[in-house]
Amino acid sequence: xRGILFATGLICGxxxxxxxxxxxxxxxxxxxxxxxxxxVLSVLxxxxxxxxxxxxxxxxxxNPGLGLTYVMATSQQVHRAIAEDAAAFDLxxxxxxxxxxxxxxxxxxxxxxxxxxxxxPSWARWRNLLxxxxxxxxxxxxxxxxxxxxxxxxxxxxxxxxxxxxxxDRFRGRVGTYDxxxxxxxYLFAAxxxxxxxxxxxLAEVMGRLDAQLFCCSxxxxxxxxxxxxxxxxxxxxxxxxxxxxxxxxxxxxxxxxLTLLRTALVPQTAAAPGAATDFLRYMLSADGQALIxxxxxxxxxxxxxxxxxxxxxxxxxxxxxxxxxxPMSRSRFxxxxxxxxxxx
Amino acid sequence: xxxxxxxRRRLVVQLLVLAAVLALVLSxxxxxxxxxxxxxxxxxxxxxxAQGMAEEMxxxxxxxxxxxxxxxxxxxxxxxxxxxxxxxxxxxLTVTGYGDLPLPGRLPTALTPVFYTVPFREAQIxxxxxxxxxxxxxxxAPALVLLGQxxxxxxxxxxxxxxxxxxxxxxxxxxxxxxxxLVARSLTRPIDLLAEAVGRRGPRDLRPVRHPAxxxxxxxxxxxxxxxxxxxxxxxxxxxxxxxxxxxxxxxLAVMRNEAELALRQSSEEDTRARLxxxxxxxxxxxxxxxxxxxxATVLYRADQADWAKLDLAAMTRAVAARLxxxxxxxxxxxxxxxxxxxxxxxxxxxxxxxxxxxxxxxxKYSPPDSVVEVSALAEGPMAVVTVADRGRGLGxxxxxxxxxxxxxxxxxxxxxxxxxxLTIVEEAAGAMGGTFRLRARQGxxxxxxxxxxxx
Numbered sequence: 001x002r003g004i005l006f007a008t009g010l011i012c013g014x015x016x017x018x019x020x021x022x023x024x025x026x027x028x029x030x031x032x033x034x035x036x037x038x039x040v041l042s043v044l045x046x047x048x049x050x051x052x053x054x055x056x057x058x059x060x061x062x063n064p065g066l067g068l069t070y071v072m073a074t075s076q077q078v079h080r081a082i083a084e085d086a087a088a089f090d091l092x093x094x095x096x097x098x099x100x101x102x103x104x105x106x107x108x109x110x111x112x113x114x115x116x117x118x119x120x121p122s123w124a125r126w127r128n129l130l131x132x133x134x135x136x137x138x139x140x141x142x143x144x145x146x147x148x149x150x151x152x153x154x155x156x157x158x159x160x161x162x163x164x165x166x167x168x169d170r171f172r173g174r175v176g177t178y179d180x181x182x183x184x185x186x187y188l189f190a191a192x193x194x195x196x197x198x199x200x201x202x203l204a205e206v207m208g209r210l211d212a213q214l215f216c217c218s219x220x221x222x223x224x225x226x227x228x229x230x231x232x233x234x235x236x237x238x239x240x241x242x243x244x245x246x247x248x249x250x251x252x253x254x255x256x257x258x259l260t261l262l263r264t265a266l267v268p269q270t271a272a273a274p275g276a277a278t279d280f281l282r283y284m285l286s287a288d289g290q291a292l293i294x295x296x297x298x299x300x301x302x303x304x305x306x307x308x309x310x311x312x313x314x315x316x317x318x319x320x321x322x323x324x325x326x327x328p329m330s331r332s333r334f335x336x337x338x339x340x341x342x343x344x345x
Numbered sequence: 346x347x348x349x350x351x352x353r354r355r356l357v358v359q360l361l362v363l364a365a366v367l368a369l370v371l372s373x374x375x376x377x378x379x380x381x382x383x384x385x386x387x388x389x390x391x392x393x394x395a396q397g398m399a400e401e402m403x404x405x406x407x408x409x410x411x412x413x414x415x416x417x418x419x420x421x422x423x424x425x426x427x428x429x430x431x432x433x434x435x436x437x438l439t440v441t442g443y444g445d446l447p448l449p450g451r452l453p454t455a456l457t458p459v460f461y462t463v464p465f466r467e468a469q470i471x472x473x474x475x476x477x478x479x480x481x482x483x484x485x486a487p488a489l490v491l492l493g494q495x496x497x498x499x500x501x502x503x504x505x506x507x508x509x510x511x512x513x514x515x516x517x518x519x520x521x522x523x524x525x526x527l528v529a530r531s532l533t534r535p536i537d538l539l540a541e542a543v544g545r546r547g548p549r550d551l552r553p554v555r556h557p558a559x560x561x562x563x564x565x566x567x568x569x570x571x572x573x574x575x576x577x578x579x580x581x582x583x584x585x586x587x588x589x590x591x592x593x594x595x596x597x598l599a600v601m602r603n604e605a606e607l608a609l610r611q612s613s614e615e616d617t618r619a620r621l622x623x624x625x626x627x628x629x630x631x632x633x634x635x636x637x638x639x640x641x642a643t644v645l646y647r648a649d650q651a652d653w654a655k656l657d658l659a660a661m662t663r664a665v666a667a668r669l670x671x672x673x674x675x676x677x678x679x680x681x682x683x684x685x686x687x688x689x690x691x692x693x694x695x696x697x698x699x700x701x702x703x704x705x706x707x708x709x710k711y712s713p714p715d716s717v718v719e720v721s722a723l724a725e726g727p728m729a730v731v732t733v734a735d736r737g738r739g740l741g742x743x744x745x746x747x748x749x750x751x752x753x754x755x756x757x758x759x760x761x762x763x764x765x766x767x768l769t770i771v772e773e774a775a776g777a778m779g780g781t782f783r784l785r786a787r788q789g790x791x792x793x794x795x796x797x798x799x800x801x
Binding site: 317 | 409410411412413414415416417418419421422423426427428429430431433440441442443466467468
């Protein structure tokens with residue numbers, strides 16, 4: 001990777017002068033490429049910088065003179081940046097499928113060229129506006145202290161419910177999941193779970209009785225399980241759970257169904273260099289790019305065959321059905337049900 | 346240069362334009378029809394979805410409950426990957442969805458949806474609006490549900506069907522081209538046939554056109570026939586006038602000749618007698634010219650009648666030769682006839698008689714005394730040929746065609762008197778009856794005239 005200079009790594013966006021004008025909240029910013037780039041591509045993403053760094057450096061190596069500014073924010077802030085602040089980013093990558101569909105549905109996305117869309121399976125894109133760059137299963141993680149010796153690993157939600165219900169003393173206060181009221185992705189997972197199976201509400205009740213801890217992010221949950229503070233983490237993003245520095249954790253893809261999240265990309269209408277953004281996207285979707293994405297931090301590349309090999313994987317449907325998830329009235333009703341399940345007398 | 350307009354071309358162009366218009370209309374009609382049909386179908390689905398949303402709204406403690414069904418939205422978006430927008434108003438306030446989604450012009454009543462198309466977020470969307478009322482906190486509140494979708498898939502299908510229809514129309518159009526050519530040809534065929542029939546007529550044929558013609562061409566044929574009639578009238582008037590004139594001249598000439606002969610007999614003075622002889626010769630020449638004018642007029646008249654019959658050419662030739670034998674005898678000439686017993690041909694007796702008389706008369710007139718004129722008749726292929734060969738002064742280098750023209754005489758006629766009409770009469774008579782007349786120099790001096798008529 002000659003010729004590619006890395007900027008100072010992770011810098012807090014709030015300190016960064018360029019970010020001061022942005023109304024939405026930035027979590028981190030990193031500048032890739034040469035010190036004085038001729039052109040700069042700006043990417044707004046929810047994905048951890050480390051995950052996409054290999055593919056970014058790979059792309060910049062092929063395009064000398066090109067710089068890339070990577071801004072990381074939460075999914076809500078990403079949506080707000082584009083829909084409300086009309087922030088000028090060239091590419092938006094987010095794991096919040098519902099918010100991405102809403103952006104595309106509401107007309108904030110530019111159409112992608114035909115060659116980029118062609119050959120992309122229909123479940124991995126929506127119209128010519130939104131394409132999936134990676135897919136990742138939503139998994140159950142178990143601490144190595146969660147199971148007694150000889151106890152079988154739960155393979156389905158039913159088995160998980162049985163395990164939790166039969167051992168309330170062991171699991172009380174040591175079960176964690178997303179807080180759907182706080183996390184968009186957590187809400188998406190919970191709503192999809194509820195849509196796919198009735199067992200979700202039973203699981204929610206069981207977790208409520210066990211005083212489940214609620215988390216904002218997968219990373220925190222994995223850390224807690226890894227450190228032994230938690231025994232069970234439910235609905236955790238697979239990429240973080242599978243990364244090498246997480247030990248003493250068992251990752252389980254539940255066999256009744258395992259949701260598969262699609263990390264999707266779109267070129268917003270405010271893009272200053274939509275051509276360059278499309279070019280980067282084309283590279284990310286190419287065989288080279290996908291290999292680099294897979295090498296990154298365990299992100300699974302877009303591959304239809306994965307669903308044939310693993311029939312329990314269910315890709316979350318990428319279409320305006322997701323808009324129902326975002327409906328505030330439906331949301332408040334769902335959250336009310338959730339709270340009722342969690343806070344039991 | 347301005348080209349004469351072609352009926353066939355005009356017909357073909359008009360038919361092709363018609364076919365093109367039909368193809369276009371077909372394409373548009375299919376496109377509109379397909380658009381309407383698919384719109385009605387999609388409206389029904391959209392309306393049902395909006396109704397479902399409205400029906401599932403219910404008031405609970407603390408407000409209204411709306412359950413957005415992801416499956417419903419997925420289904421609405423499925424066809425053609427449409428974009429979906431919705432809005433729910435309760436008591437005039439937007440409680441969820443897109444607050445800027447335009448309201449319908451006419452508010453729906455009860456649960457019957459109202460459909461309308463509006464531009465929204467850079468797209469045309471089709472919206473179904475359903476109204477109902479809810480009891481919120483003990484009071485009735487009007488609720489309005491708007492559910493909209495883009496119709497790009499429908500438009501694409503309609504456009505595709507329209508294109509297919511256009512392709513079909515184009516195929517029809519292409520198939521119409523040879524058909525149009527065929528139709529044009531069959532339509533103009535009677536015109537061609539008529540033109541051919543008129544063109545085939547001989548130069549002297551002034552009979553009315555009796556060729557079968559389509560009704561549309563009848564006025565033309567009638568006008569043509571009326572024109573021919575007038576022409577014939579004029580011609581026959583002229584010919585009658587010439588004949589009358591010739592006839593009226595001949596009688597006084599005969600009287601004058603008789604008087605001169607009488608005076609010649611009574612006069613003994615040599616000078617006067619010489620003058621009287623000259624006078625008699627001139628009167629003879631004038632009488633012959635008048636006779637030829639009469640012949641010519643007769644030939645023209647008979648040629649117009651075209652009333653042919655089967656005749657024995659051999660017998661007629663013998664008769665004419667016999668009638669002219671005295672004139673030949675006066676010059677001590679011999680007429681040698683080589684004629685079969687019977688030679689039947691088709692023609693008009695008066696015309697043939699005039700033609701033969703003029704040929705023989707010419708031969709005798711321009712031949713030296715004591716010479717032989719050979720007259721033969723025979724069948725040659727489809728024609729009967731009468732040949733008159735003399736040892737006269739020949740054509741004298743003049744083109745035979747020139748000699749056949751009216752009032753045109755050879756350069757070597759010398760002292761022989763003549764009108765220049767004789768050979769013209771022969772040629773016209775032959776032409777009128779479908780025969781020919783040829784004049785050529787004869788080997789060893791003299792001329793050879795060939796008069797041909799079609800065999801019966």
